[in-house]
Amino acid sequence: MNLTKLSFRNTLYKPVEACLTVLVLSVSIGLLLAVQELDWSFKNQFEGSLNGIDMVVGAKGSPLQLVMASVLHIDNPTGNIPLKEADQIAQNPMVASAVPISYGDNYRGYRIVGSNAHFFDIYNATFKKGRMMEHPFEVVLGSSVAKNSQLKVGDTFKSSHGLASEGGHQHEQLMKVVGILSETHTVLDKLMVTPLESIWDIHHHHQEEEENHEEAVHHHKEHKAAHHHEEDEAKEITSLLVKFKSPMALLRMPRNINSNTNLQAALPKVELEKLKSYTGIGVQTITWIAYILLAISCLTFFVNLYKMVKEKSFELALLRTYGASTFQLLRMIFLEGSLVLFFSMLIGSGFSQLGIKYIEIVLNENYVEGISSSIPYQQFSITLFLFLVMFLAAVIVALIPLIRMNISKIISHEAL
Amino acid sequence: MIQTQALTFQYSKKAPVFTFPNISLSSSEHLLIIGQSGIGKTTFLHLLAGLLSPKSGSIKVGTTNLEKLSQKDLDRFRGDKIGFVFQRNHALKTLTVLENLQLRLRLANPMAPEKQITALLQTLQLTHVQHQKPHSLSLGQLQRLGIAMALVHHPKLILADEPTSSLDDENCKMVMELLLKQAEEKQSNLIVITHDHRIMPYFSNVLKL
Numbered sequence: 001m002n003l004t005k006l007s008f009r010n011t012l013y014k015p016v017e018a019c020l021t022v023l024v025l026s027v028s029i030g031l032l033l034a035v036q037e038l039d040w041s042f043k044n045q046f047e048g049s050l051n052g053i054d055m056v057v058g059a060k061g062s063p064l065q066l067v068m069a070s071v072l073h074i075d076n077p078t079g080n081i082p083l084k085e086a087d088q089i090a091q092n093p094m095v096a097s098a099v100p101i102s103y104g105d106n107y108r109g110y111r112i113v114g115s116n117a118h119f120f121d122i123y124n125a126t127f128k129k130g131r132m133m134e135h136p137f138e139v140v141l142g143s144s145v146a147k148n149s150q151l152k153v154g155d156t157f158k159s160s161h162g163l164a165s166e167g168g169h170q171h172e173q174l175m176k177v178v179g180i181l182s183e184t185h186t187v188l189d190k191l192m193v194t195p196l197e198s199i200w201d202i203h204h205h206h207q208e209e210e211e212n213h214e215e216a217v218h219h220h221k222e223h224k225a226a227h228h229h230e231e232d233e234a235k236e237i238t239s240l241l242v243k244f245k246s247p248m249a250l251l252r253m254p255r256n257i258n259s260n261t262n263l264q265a266a267l268p269k270v271e272l273e274k275l276k277s278y279t280g281i282g283v284q285t286i287t288w289i290a291y292i293l294l295a296i297s298c299l300t301f302f303v304n305l306y307k308m309v310k311e312k313s314f315e316l317a318l319l320r321t322y323g324a325s326t327f328q329l330l331r332m333i334f335l336e337g338s339l340v341l342f343f344s345m346l347i348g349s350g351f352s353q354l355g356i357k358y359i360e361i362v363l364n365e366n367y368v369e370g371i372s373s374s375i376p377y378q379q380f381s382i383t384l385f386l387f388l389v390m391f392l393a394a395v396i397v398a399l400i401p402l403i404r405m406n407i408s409k410i411i412s413h414e415a416l
Numbered sequence: 417m418i419q420t421q422a423l424t425f426q427y428s429k430k431a432p433v434f435t436f437p438n439i440s441l442s443s444s445e446h447l448l449i450i451g452q453s454g455i456g457k458t459t460f461l462h463l464l465a466g467l468l469s470p471k472s473g474s475i476k477v478g479t480t481n482l483e484k485l486s487q488k489d490l491d492r493f494r495g496d497k498i499g500f501v502f503q504r505n506h507a508l509k510t511l512t513v514l515e516n517l518q519l520r521l522r523l524a525n526p527m528a529p530e531k532q533i534t535a536l537l538q539t540l541q542l543t544h545v546q547h548q549k550p551h552s553l554s555l556g557q558l559q560r561l562g563i564a565m566a567l568v569h570h571p572k573l574i575l576a577d578e579p580t581s582s583l584d585d586e587n588c589k590m591v592m593e594l595l596l597k598q599a600e601e602k603q604s605n606l607i608v609i610t611h612d613h614r615i616m617p618y619f620s621n622v623l624k625l
């Protein structure tokens with residue numbers, strides 16, 4: 001038996017009290033970590049999704065909607081734009097890269113985006129399995145889609161019209177999975193990518209089916225040939241994702257497009273800053289609530305430790321008469337506090353992970369942005385450091401009576 | 417051996433100064449200190465244990481001058497050389513009888529053999545309750561545990577503060593006989609302070625404060 005073992009015994013002596021203290025601390029630590037993890041995750045994914053896109057060109061409408069729909073893929077598009085006009089913008093000397101995207105279909109709620117190989121460069125995506133799509137109706141899956149849909153390379157599926165998981169008309173054309181991407185922690189993880197031709201062909205076929213009901217059968221052949229020619233001229237995309245060669249273009253190109261064309265140019269960073277200024281208040285409020293909760297928990301912890309030192313004053317004085325030094329007793333009480341802290345951190349981290357998992361499930365069900373990897377070590381260290389500072393402050397204040405302890409008075413049955 | 421010289425103590429600057437007579441006990445010699453309440457009996461005992469620092473004077477236990485020791489050395493000295501018996505016997509409630517004795521022995525001397533505990537438990541008839549916690553012991557067993565805690569590390573000086581005042585005659589006799597027997601066996605000095613006249617016949621050396 002030694003003082004370290006005694007610390008364990010003392011901690012477990014009043015299990016209900018110890019458990020309640022651990023629970024209160026765990027909840028506040030868990031809440032703080034979860035809020036920070038969510039905040040970091042969303043920020044990280046927003047930034048990752050924005051990276052490499054300086055400007056989005058689409059149909060006139062709300063610029064925020066255009067960015068939400070074309071960059072974050074969480075809104076409906078403002079409309080379509082002619083490919084021909086998008087090509088003209090792409091050829092502008094100020095443009096470093098321009099990636100056309102087109103969408104309007106889904107598979108179980110996952111958006112199918114028509115684009116080209118450059119689309120993957122925006123997100124620095126790499127292949128986990130399979131290869132790049134090369135022909136119409138070949139599809140590459142984002143990591144989350146592959147994980148949740150259970151689709152594998154070589155599988156085929158039928159897409160549905162529209163962006164909602166239910167209610168859309170199912171296309172007859174089979175799509176084939178040819179590749180699966182590694183996790184990028186960007187919106188790409190939630191997307192299915194196919195060549196632009198797939199989207200055009202599916203919708204051309206869909207349009208044709210509708211028109212066939214109205215048109216006379218004997219005019220079919222002549223009309224179809226003419227229609228194909230017209231369609232080449234009138235091909236549309238949903239938007240164009242543009243990266244500039246120089247920041248100077250940021251000042252000139254969007255204004256030029258918005259003033260002189262029927263298209264709309266939106267700057268994702270500007271639009272998402274606006275969005276963050278609205279949603280950021282909520283995140284900040286929750287973070288402050290978590291900090292206040294943590295402070296209250298530390299106060300509770302301090303009160304419990306202080307009460308414990310006072311209650312145990314006779315035992316501590318007794319240990320001094322046994323030859324234990326003040327330092328040994330400080331170490332013993334510190335260890336008791338540390339045990340509570342350790343379990344609180346452990347359970348708190350568990351709570352935060354459970355909470356994150358729950359939110360992840362809810363988000364996945366709603367086919368919106370998922371949670372990326374866990375909070376970075378640096379951010380976690382800051383939280384841990386903050387908590388340790390508060391913990392140490394509580395311990396030091398609680399240990400003052402022990403340092404000032406008058407053994408003679410206590411063992412003479414007087415108050416500490 | 418224990419010696420005090422011109423020992424005085426003051427709790428605070430405005431408080432009265434206690435002046436204590438010189439004592440000198442050779443090895444295995446025992447002393448009973450009696451006196452009215454508030455005369456400073458417990459203060460004297462605590463000075464001898466190094467729990468209080470004297471205003472002036474000196475205390476020598478064996479060859480060690482207590483006033484010359486640092487706080488750390490004094491803690492170590494107290495743990496190793498001194499054993500306390502209190503009026504109401506206390507032990508650490510989270511530990512069993514055996515664990516209390518193990519901890520006490522470990523604090524005095526980490527290398528001390530545990531057979532000292534086994535022997536003492538047998539002598540004090542505590543073997544059958546060694547795995548019980550203090551709250552489940554009878555008053556007599558608690559008193560014996562108190563004595564065991566004071567003696568387990570074979571101290572050179574045993575200090576007892578009113579060890580019998582809350583006991584009936586039978587337990588009073590048992591405690592005194594045990595203390596004296598153990599002190600003689602371990603060649604220790606025993607100093608008892610009390611206002612319990614029942615124990616006066618056990619001592620030939622009595623100091624009235």
